[in-house]
Amino acid sequence: MTLRGLTRTHDAFVGYRLGMNLTVIDHPLTRHYLTVLRDRTTAPPQFREAARGLTSTLVLEATKRVPLEEFDIETPMETTKGYRFTNVVAVPVLRAGLGMLSAVLETIPNVKVGFAGVARDEETALPQEYYSKLPDLSDATVLICEPMLATGGSLSWAVDKVKSSGAKYVIALCVVTAPEGVKRMYEDHPDVKIIAAAFDRELNESYYIVPGLGDMGDRLFGTL
Ligand code: URA
Numbered sequence: 326m327t328l329r330g331l332t333r334t335h336d337a338f339v340g341y342r343l344g345m346n347l348t349v350i351d352h353p354l355t356r357h358y359l360t361v362l363r364d365r366t367t368a369p370p371q372f373r374e375a376a377r378g379l380t381s382t383l384v385l386e387a388t389k390r391v392p393l394e395e396f397d398i399e400t401p402m403e404t405t406k407g408y409r410f411t412n413v414v415a416v417p418v419l420r421a422g423l424g425m426l427s428a429v430l431e432t433i434p435n436v437k438v439g440f441a442g443v444a445r446d447e448e449t450a451l452p453q454e455y456y457s458k459l460p461d462l463s464d465a466t467v468l469i470c471e472p473m474l475a476t477g478g479s480l481s482w483a484v485d486k487v488k489s490s491g492a493k494y495v496i497a498l499c500v501v502t503a504p505e506g507v508k509r510m511y512e513d514h515p516d517v518k519i520i521a522a523a524f525d526r527e528l529n530e531s532y533y534i535v536p537g538l539g540d541m542g543d544r545l546f547g548t549l
Pocket residue numbers: 421473475532533534535537538539540541542
């Protein structure tokens with residue numbers, strides 16, 4: 326399949342969803358929480374709670390691929406093998422990615438956190454960096470939390486950022502993805518797996534995902 330030959334329709338991107346860089350989780354809990362997030366009447370406290378619940382289902386899938394360190398552990402009976410997480414770093418993309426952080430902190434043992442601040446220029450939709458604070462990422466497994474994968478500009482920028490700090494293995498956790506963003510990520514970073522709750526139809530003329538859930542940051546933090 327040649328990427329260049331694909332059109333911008335939803336159906337043309339099913340190949341990405343099924344076999345390439347995107348995995349869409351269809352667990353009943355994921356669908357439940359996504360429905361709460363999509364509902365325009367959901368208020369910020371319930372929206373935050375649903376974002377937390379949904380993210381924990383994405384984390385289970387994403388961490389299937391995380392390498393573990395093996396070590397010896399003493400049970401009350403004898404010595405046996407144990408396993409632990411080492412060097413996993415979560416990087417929420419500010420500000421909407423903060424809505425995914427509490428689930429990551431509660432679920433992943435020993436996780437470290439870096440922050441990447443990027444704003445979308447409202448006219449061009451290009452990413453503008455305004456803050457970045459990353460730990461040493463040498464050989465780390467990095468989970469980037471970017472809930473709305475729209476044009477893909479912010480996520481691609483964040484992946485460039487973590488790779489230039491040494492990250493070798495990068496996974497993106499998204500709530501909703503659009504064909505344009507998935508395609509952009511496949512072209513810029515084909516090694517990065519995207520774990521998401523939805524693959525939506527398209528972007529509108531303001532670069533919002535439809536059907537989507539609106540502005541994730543505004544809905545999380547009540548700034549509508
Ligand atoms: N960011 C959002 O918060 N929502 C979208 O639909 C696209 C980008």
